[in-house]
Every structure is written in C-alpha cells, then in structure tokens.
Amino acid sequence: MASCSRLPLHPFLSTASARLVCNRHVQVEASTAKSLYPPILPSRTAKSKSAKRRVVTEFFEQLRSRTAQEKIRALTRVQRKKYVIYPQTFALNADKWYQHYTKTAYLSGLPEKHTHAESTPVIDESVLSEARSVVCSFILQEHWYLKKGRTFIHKEQEQFVTPFLRNMVCGLKNLLAKENPVLCLSSLDFDPQVNYYWLRGERTIPAGHRSGRIEPMRFQIDDKPHSQIRIPQQLPEFAPLEAEISAEVPVISLAPDRLPLFRRQYDNNIFIGAKLEDPCSYGHTQFHMVPNRFHRDKMSKRGLSDQVEVSLRANGIASLFAWTGAQAMYQGFWSEEDVSRPFVSQAVITDGQFFSFFCYQLNTLALSPRADGNNARKNLCWGTESMRLYERVTDGDIVGWNDAVLRLLLQFLLNKPQ
C-alpha cells in the first residue's frame, strides 16, 4: 500500500547521479564536449601578418613563465635603431615630448604625502638645526675654506658642486639614519648608470626595403645621476593605482626627429644601478646635477627664462621614468604583464644653489603599441619649481638661508617603506 514516506535525498547529492546527468542542454554540452578537431590556428611559418601575430603571441606566452633576468634578456636581445632620449637636454619644450613618450601626467607641487601636515614626518628642531649646521659647513668648505685654484667656467660645477653634493648626501643620510632605519640598510651609489629601453608608438618606415610598413618606435634612456640611494623594500605609493587624476598626458603628433631626437643602434640596457643579484633593488632618491653648460642667467639673456624649469622637469621625468621602469622590470613586470603595484621614486635636481624636487609614480609599463590599446593607466610625476637654498657665500658666512628647502630635503630622505 502507498504510505507517505519521504524519499531519500542522498542520490541527488551526488552530481554523478543518473537524475542529474541530464542530456537536455545540448548547446552547453556542445561547447564543453571534447571537440573532434584541433583548434584552427594560423600558420607559424607563413609569410603573413597572422603568422607573425601567432609567433609573437606564442613568444610572449612562454616569456611569462621565465625569470626576470631571462625576460629582460629576451626583450633586449635584438639590437635595432632606436631613439636615444637624453634626460638633460637643451631642446625647447622637451618636457611635453618626454611626457608623451613616457605616458606621464605632470602635476605641479608635491604629493599630499609631502605637503599635508598630518602625513609629513615630524622633523625635530634639533635635527633641523643640526642638518642646517652640517649643510652650511659643507657649503663653506667648498666655497671658502678649501683653497682651490681657478678652473674653466664649464668645470666650475665639477669643482664646487660635486664634492658638496657628495658630502651633503652622505652627511644627511647618516644624520637621518636614526629616524629612518631603512637608510642604514640602503646602498649609496656615486656616478651610477641608469638605463631603460622601451617601445612606444608606431611609425611608418619612410624608406628602404621595408618602407611603408608599420614598426614600433624604440626608445632608450642612458642616465648618469650624481648619486642615488637604493633600498631593499619598496616605498609606499603616493596615489592609488586606479585613482582618477585630472592632469592629462600631452599628445605630440610630430615625429620624434623634430624635437630633435636621434636614432642609434647599440646595446639595449635595462639597469637600475646594480645588477639583478643586488638585494637593494628598489629606488629611494636620486640626486642630479644640472649640465655643466646650464647657466640660468645666460638663458634669460637669450630669452629662454621659461625653458629653465622646462629642462629641469624634462630631466626629472625622464630620469625617474627610466629608474622606476628598470626597477619594475627587475621585479619581472613588462609591457604584457603590467605592474600590480605602483613603483615610486624621488629625485632632487640641483646646481648647488637652486634645488628642485620631483616625485614619480610608475603605474603602468604597458606602453608598447600592442599593450597600449586598452591601457587607461598613466604614470604620474609631481615636481616643484627650483628654489634657492642660500643667496650667496661671503667671507666665511652664508647669506640668505632658506629653511623650507632644507625641510623638503629632509622630508624626502625621511620617506620610509611601511
């Protein structure tokens, strides 16, 4: 007789039960069923665009699983003619061009970390006064106490500013090592090399057996800062990776040759200042000296007084982009594998008396034509105008000292990783 009993549910718990293996959903099954034919791919060896695309895709696929050293080697192995970007340039309005090639948005003023009172590290009066006396004694040693002969005008900077900057970097770093313990573990390089190689934009080859074809434009930066500090951990970001920034990246439609930028072919180097094996693989601060022939008063006589700031900005943007880009490549990121966290570095550009400060955040490495299509991120650079540290040196005394510049310098050096 029929009794009201509940049906056991356990057969339905198993997904392999006959009830659930239902053959009704034909469309879903057709796609998941094992296809009888292998996937149709374009040829690999044919002389066609699809074949080239397939080769490139497969090459990039197998590159994803390699180590950082092998990735850098594979991407820089083949030498071709490339545009060489000089960070210290006399070209007019070079900063806009460099911003376009590095996809950088420039924001004047420093990020909130260095401007807002709550986020800046508190600098003790004692530390500030000690730093002031130390920097003053360095300036006086070079300009007053140390007996030096006269040199040529364009070697004056090497005689006066280079030793002062060297002493200042060492002295302030040792002074602030107490407040910022990462400076104790840092590596200080003098006259390091910083190189970066990347692809950006496309051009039509004008002449030769490949004329008419589209090829990507290659760029190389070879920079020699005066000194730099490298640390084993990364600095925290200035702005979130996907933040909305109002500043725009300028677009230059002219060919790079018009800047002028010249093409050469030599080793494609990607270098942060030390090889990959060095544990200090993140950057902290770079110190640059303006070129020897850069004289503000002479530029204003020629009517180029606005180009003073422009060339400093171009220097900051190019040098810092190269450094942060190389740091990111050392960690294994490249244009197809974009950075998962922003890389941050700082720079100070000086001629001994005037100081400009720059902060850079690398949000994206995907600048090559293949990866740039759907890349909404842009790199950010914050910078200040050049500020005087002191007016002049007279008779063993420094006249017109400006504390704000020293404070900014100390803040830069006190920036520490979390």
Next chain:
Amino acid sequence: MFNATVQRIRTPALKITQNCKSKDCHSVLIMIPHGRRCLSTSSCLYGKILPRKKPRVVHEIAGLEPITYADRMHFVPGLAKPRFPTWDRGWKDPTHYQSPKLEDMPLHKDKPCYIFSQRTNVLEGVRQALWLSKSVLIKGLPAQILSLAEDPANQIENQDERVQDAIKNSRLWDTTEPRPLRERFCPSLLHRLLHLCGGLQVTRPELAKRILAEKYSLAATWRRGEDMFQVRGQNGLLLNSMTPVPVLAGEEQIQSTADQALETFYPIAPTIDLQCTHVYQEKNDTGFKEGYPYPHAHTLFLMEMGNTPKLLPEQLRAKMVMFTFGNALARAQALYGKEPRVLEKPIVVQSVATNGRLFQFVVFQLNTTDLQSDSGVKNLVWVDEDQPLYEFAKVRPYIKKKVVKVPAGLSGYQPNTFKKFLALHLHGTA
C-alpha cells in the same frame, strides 16, 4: 740634474695631446712630454714618437761679427742667419707665452729643494720615507686600535654580510659591462665601506663632527741635514675632524726612540727619485683657510689604481708615510710656529690605502719638528701591510684542466681587515 742647455717652456697654440690610434689604446689621448705632434703614421700607430733632431749649434766667436743677409732681406747661401732682437708684443697673450730661463725666474734659489709629490715613486720605499721624516717603524697597528677592532660593541649589525655585499656591488654588480675597471671599483669600494662606517653615527654622535675633503692641496717644508725637502700637491681624500686624534705612544716610548738609530741605505742617497728643483717657494699650508671648523686631520685615504704611476705596495706605503707626515707637519707649524721643537702634544694622523683588494694601514705620530739632525726624539710610524679584504672576486670561474680552481663571485673574504678599517675610523670617538 741641471743641463748646460736650459730648456725653456713654450706653450704652443696647438694642443699637446695626440690620439693614439693603436688597437689596444682605443684612441686614448696620450700626453707627449716634449709637446710635439707626430704627423708620421707608422710611429703613431705604435705609440712611439721618434726624437726630434737637434738643430745645428751656432758658435759665437768673441770679436768677430758674422755677416748676415739681414739687409738683403732674403736668404743668400753662404751668409749667416741673422739673429734679431726678441720682439715684445706689448701685452700678455696667453696662447703665445715664452717663460723666462730658470735662472731668471723670481722664485729661483741657489739651494735646491727636493719635492715629494703624488707621482713620486721612491726606490727604497718605506725606509726612505722613514729617513726623510726622521721616524721609527713599528710593525702592526697600535694596541688601542687593535682593541677597538676586537671589541664586538663597535661592530655594525650583520657586518660580514654587509661588507661582502659592498664588495660584490663594487666589483661585480656596478656596471652593465661584465666587470668594472679598477678606476671604477676602487673608489666605489672605498666609498661604500665609508658609507657602512658612517652608519654607526646612530650610536656614536661624535662621528658627525667629521667632514671629507677631496682635492685639497698640501704644502709642508722642512730641513734635514743640509737639504731642504717639501711635500706638495693633491694626494687623496682627507677626513677632517673637529677633535684631534688621541696620542698613541706614551712619554717613555717617545723618549726611547731617541736611542734608536735611523736606517740609512748607503750608497743610495735618501734624495733619490724626489724632484730636485731650484725654483720653489717655501710654503707651509694645510690646504684650508684659518677658522676652518674641522682643523684636525683624521685619516687620509689613498687609492692606487695603477694609472699614474703604478705603485707597488712598498712604494704606496712610502707615499702614505710621507703624506701623513706632511699633513702632521703642516698642522704643527700652523699651531706652534716654524721653529723646530719637540712637541708636548704629538699630532697623530692615520692613513688607509687600497688598490681595491689589498689594504695598507699607517698611523703616524709626529713627536718633533726638529728634523735637521739625525739624533734626538724621533717620530713614530705604525704600519700594517698588505691586508687582503678578500682573495678573489671573479665574474667567471677560473677553470684549469676541467677543475674549478677559483669559483665565480666573491671568495676568500677576510673579516679582520674591515674590523681594522672600522677601528681606524672610530679611533678618536670616545
């Protein structure tokens, strides 16, 4: 060393350097001592410049006037070449300058002076430097510094690891090329080691009272026997400090040096290899002006990179002794005057020299400026020679008959050398 024919220096309007086009030079600019350009292609390629033939000597016979072609206004064969009076331009043109003869120069003196400069390569090495500075040698560093070296409280955390990182950075990782040159890795290593020592400022605030001076010019003069000696020129990096380096040897040790005899090396004169000149200025200059806040010299760092000229370790130690002596003497004369005397407060200057791997340590204590006679109280020099910081730093392993003799990377690290370096750096802080 004076020739009968005096050479006058002419500054030519052309450059006096030449591109050497040989394969190994890679178009390096070489300085030709005589300042002539060699337009021949075969000598240039191998860097050898053939000597110029001397012009024919014209004898002056007293009483006879040579008949010249001066009035004819053109060359006449058979007549003598006229010698016109020297034309005076009337104003000073820097590209056409003929210096006066040595005897006519304002600083010319009859008595010669022997000068020790940064390019001097003395034959007898440390013995000669000891004779010149009237000093007595003690092998090994003094006990105070050795105790500072052994004390574990003075060490940086993870000292060995960080020093090895510094060596690898400067020797292996510093450049995009496979390996950096000695001119690059030697100063780079020294600066990294100094940077490590400077990190101790956290625990020792007295280290802040020091400053590094590059390219300072030293001048110190003294008399020894009948000769006058000078130490002159730029030498290396000088670490100055606000407080003097404490005296190392006690009164008894100083007085006991009076009994020790100075070693001579007859038949070689002690003035060998020093530049002998009759045109000089008796100058005593520390290189810094009055009122310098860091008047005391602490350590002199010399780098031997094998280019100008290549100094063997013995000669490098001699250079260290001479320059530390020069620094101490200049400061003694600035403090106590030029009168030769025995100092109540001896002046101590240290020195470290390196070629990138081997370190030489010298500590000089100036007890007396009375250097005229060979007797009396002498100065003291402690020398610690040839301390290797590491044995090998190779980019590629050294393989002989399929057996790896020396592995790639850094090998044979000696921790004691850095301990001594650090001890010398910390000497003087309480």
